[in-house]
Amino acid sequence: MAVRERLTLEPVPLEQVPEVTRFLTELGLGALRQDAITAFFGRNDSWAGVTDAGVPVFVKKTLGEADLVRLRVERTRAMSALLDGHQVINAPRFLGGDAESGLVAFTLLQDARSGADLASDDDFTWELARSAGLQIGTLHTLQAPPVVAQDTSPPPVPPLGRLSALPLSVYAAASGAELEAWAILHNDPAIVEAIGDLARWERSAPRVPVHCDIRLDQFLHHDDTLYLTDWEEARAADAARDVGAFAGEWLYRGVLGMAGGDDTPNEREVVANGTRRFEALRPCVESFWSGYLQARPAARSDRELVARAAGFAGWHLIDRLIVAGHRRGRLSPLERAAAGVGRRLLLDPAAFTTILGLGDER
Ligand SMILES: Nc1ncnc2c1ncn2[C@@H]1O[C@H](COP(=O)(O)OP(=O)(O)O)[C@@H](O)[C@H]1O
Ligand SMILES: [Mg+2]
Numbered sequence: 001m002a003v004r005e006r007l008t009l010e011p012v013p014l015e016q017v018p019e020v021t022r023f024l025t026e027l028g029l030g031a032l033r034q035d036a037i038t039a040f041f042g043r044n045d046s047w048a049g050v051t052d053a054g055v056p057v058f059v060k061k062t063l064g065e066a067d068l069v070r071l072r073v074e075r076t077r078a079m080s081a082l083l084d085g086h087q088v089i090n091a092p093r094f095l096g097g098d099a100e101s102g103l104v105a106f107t108l109l110q111d112a113r114s115g116a117d118l119a120s121d122d123d124f125t126w127e128l129a130r131s132a133g134l135q136i137g138t139l140h141t142l143q144a145p146p147v148v149a150q151d152t153s154p155p156p157v158p159p160l161g162r163l164s165a166l167p168l169s170v171y172a173a174a175s176g177a178e179l180e181a182w183a184i185l186h187n188d189p190a191i192v193e194a195i196g197d198l199a200r201w202e203r204s205a206p207r208v209p210v211h212c213d214i215r216l217d218q219f220l221h222h223d224d225t226l227y228l229t230d231w232e233e234a235r236a237a238d239a240a241r242d243v244g245a246f247a248g249e250w251l252y253r254g255v256l257g258m259a260g261g262d263d264t265p266n267e268r269e270v271v272a273n274g275t276r277r278f279e280a281l282r283p284c285v286e287s288f289w290s291g292y293l294q295a296r297p298a299a300r301s302d303r304e305l306v307a308r309a310a311g312f313a314g315w316h317l318i319d320r321l322i323v324a325g326h327r328r329g330r331l332s333p334l335e336r337a338a339a340g341v342g343r344r345l346l347l348d349p350a351a352f353t354t355i356l357g358l359g360d361e362r
Contacts (some may be wrong), residue, residue, distance in 0.1 A: 002360070004174060008038045008039065008040060008041075008153055009038070009039045009040070009041055010039065010047075011037050011038060011039035011046070011047045011048075011276045012045050014034070014047070015291070016038070016186060017045070018159070019101045019103065020032070020047060020059055020061070020103065021057070021063075023061065023096075023098055023101065023103045023105070024051060024057065024105065025298070027095060027096040027105060027144065028053075029051050029053060029057060029095060030051035030052040030053030030054075030055065031051060031052055032047060032049045032050070032051055032052075032057070032059075032200055033049055033050055033051065033052055034161060036049050036050070037049040038286075040058075040182065041217075042060070044060045044063050044191065044219075045059075045060065045061045045063065046058065046059065046083075047060075047062040048108050048222070049108070050108075050110075050347075054169045055107075056107060056108035056110055057095065057106070057107065057109070058092065058106045058108040058109075058167060059104070059105045060103070060104055060200040061101070061102050061103050061105060062102035062103075062104065062232060063102065064102075067100070069102040069153065069356070071163045072098040072102070072232035072233070072269045072332050073098065073099040073102060073232070074099060074104075074105050074147050074150070074314065075147060075148055075233070075234045076094065076096065076097060076231050076232045076234075076236075077097050077104075077145070077147075078145040078147040078148055078344065079091070079138050079145065079148065079209075079234045080093075080094030080106075080231065081145065081232035082142065082145050082209075083231075084329060085309055086138075088135055088138040088295065089133060089138055089139055089314070090104040090133045090135065090225050090226060090227040090228065091227060091229065091231065092107055092108075092220070092227055092229055093106060093107040094106055095107065098107070102160055104208075104232075106229075108253060109145055109220050109222035109223075109227060110222075111221070112220040112221060112227070113221045113222075114216070114217045114218075114219065114220055114221075114223035115128075115132075115216035115217060115218070115219030115220070115221070115348065116215070116216040116217040118216075118219075119216050119249075119250075119253060120220075123144075124216070126283055126284060126287040127287070128219075128221065128226050129285070129287040129288045129289040129291070130288065130290065130291035131226045131283040131292025132189075132219060132226060132228075132246065132288050132291070133246075133287065133288035133289060133290065133292035133293075133294075133295070134291040134295045135226070135291075136211065136214070136228075136242050136243070136246070136292060136297075137230055137274050137291060137292035137293065137294065137295030137299070138295040138296070139208075139209055139210070139211065139242070140208040140209065140210070140239045140299070141208070141295065141296050141298070142208075142209050142233075142294050143209070143298065144207075144209040145209075145210070146237040147235055148209060148234050148235060148303060149236050149238070150220070151235060153166050155227045155233060155235050155237060156213075156233060156313050157240070157315070157319055157328070158195050158198070158199065158319070160195070160199055160340065160356075161198070162182070163185055163186075163192045163195060163196070164186060164192060165186065166182055169220075174285075174325050175325055175326060175328055175329065176325075176328070176330060177324070177325030177328040177329060177330055177331045178322060178325040178326060178328075179325075180325065180330065180336075181318070181321045181324075181325045181339070182322065183319070184318070184336070184339050185285050185318065186300075188254075188343070190347060191318075191343050191346055191347075194311070194314075194346040194347050195315060195346060197340070198312065198315065198349075199306070201304070201308055201311070202237070202238040202241075202308065204238070205238040205239070205302070205304070205305070206238075206302060206307060207236040207238070208237075208238075209234060209235075209236060210234065210235055210236070210237040210238065210241050210242050211228065211231065211234055211242050212233040212234055212235050212237060212241055212242070213230060213242075213245075213248070214232040214242045214245035214246050214250055215245065215249055216249050218230045218307070227317055229341075231349075237311075238308060239299065239305060239309075240305055240306075240308035240309040240311070240312050241312050242354065243292065243305070243306075243309035243358065244308070244309035244310065244311065244313040244315070244316060245290075245308060245312060245313070245316050246285065246288055246313075246322035247285045247288075247310070247313040247316075247356045247357060248312065248313035248315075248316025248320075248342075248357060249276055249306040249316065250258075250278065250281045250282070250284055250285050250357075251313060251316075251317060251356065252317050252320045252338055253275045253281060253283075253335065254278030254280075254281050254316070254321065255277075255278070255337060256290040256334050256335070256338060257277055257340055276293070276307045277306065282355075282356070282357040283324060283357070284357070285356060285357025285358065286357040286359075288357070289357060289358050302311075306353040306358040306359075307349045307353060308349065308354070308356065309349075309351040309356075309358055310345050310349035310350070310353050311327025311346055311349035312344065312346065313342075313345055313349075313356060314341075314342040314344070314345025314346035314347075314349060314352075315342065315346060316342070317338045317339060317342030317345070318339055318342040318343075318346075320338065321335055321336075321338055321339050321342075
């Protein structure tokens with residue numbers, strides 16, 4: 001299945017990254033016990049375990065250009081300080097960060113299940129979805145900390161600079177399936193124009209603290225509490241980004257999870273079947289949205305919020321496709337179909353708000 005699940009992996013051996021042990025020791029947490037370290041699937045390298053001082057920790061090393069790494073660590077630090085001990089929003093406790101090495105440490109939520117795992121097992125209940133909505137709605141009422149408020153760097157997606165062509169280095173490193181996903185964009189001027197319109201639309205929207213990288217695998221369920229992790233891309237931006245990404249996650253699952261033995265369904269069938277399957281998942285978006293509006297009633301006065309969110313949900317389907325193509329030769333017909341659904345949303349987002357579960361509350 002192409003939907004990304006939370007996987008535990010072999011961690012990068014700590015001998016190869018001595019700065020991890022140095023970092024944890026300097027924080028006074030002790031070194032990780034070597035015998036039981038795991039890693040989780042993500043963009044970055046991570047290590048999870050218990051230190052010899054008995055502290056359960058999750059450490060990750062943010063990879064990338066030094067300036068971007070520094071910003072990601074500072075955003076994580078600022079958002080974690082804002083949310084530490086918060087009544088509504090649950091973020092894993094931040095234990096420390098180092099902007100130079102890109103290392104950040106958090107309390108490990110032991111044996112947590114990610115939202116993606118829960119959804120795959122049909123265990124992402126409406127109550128959890130409502131909690132997600134309450135937390136994200138509350139986030140959008142807060143005042144962004146200075147590091148986040150003053151950050152004018154563009155959010156990483158949509159990648160406006162890559163919509164008509166890829167830089168040679170990205171092209172050369174891309175897999176066959178990634179190139180297929182990019183080609184869907186590059187051969188479709190209407191989608192590219194719609195994404196540009198969405199970016200302009202966002203500029204006219206109110207700016208609030210936004211997580212900016214919402215996916216089901218960023219939620220962790222631990223001790224009956226739903227946590228939201230991975231704050232490194234937080235921005236003062238359009239609330240529609242988070243709302244649309246949450247809805248888009250469920251829609252993507254609807255399209256990919258649709259039943260049917262035909263390996264090469266045509267687009268009309270996919271849209272029909274995917275929509276039917278999504279009907280079973282839509283209550284999660286509706287519960288999210290009712291929690292959201294409860295936490296942030298003022299969202300009702302931002303009349304175009306739901307339409308922009310539908311646009312971002314459409315973008316999210318295309319983004320998932322690019323991610324799903326990582327290291328694979330071909331996209332599946334269903335994945336290509338997901339892009340077709342994303343395209344429809346992008347071209348006429350206002351028409352899809354109720355179908356998505358973002359309609360007026362009943
Ligand atoms: N404090 C934590 N406790 C337990 N698991 C965590 C914690 N933080 C993150 N994870 C798990 O590790 C994965 C990767 O962490 P994340 O911060 O999202 O890194 P990345 O930037 O690599 O996506 C998450 O999807 C989640 O499943
Ligand atoms: Mg993550």
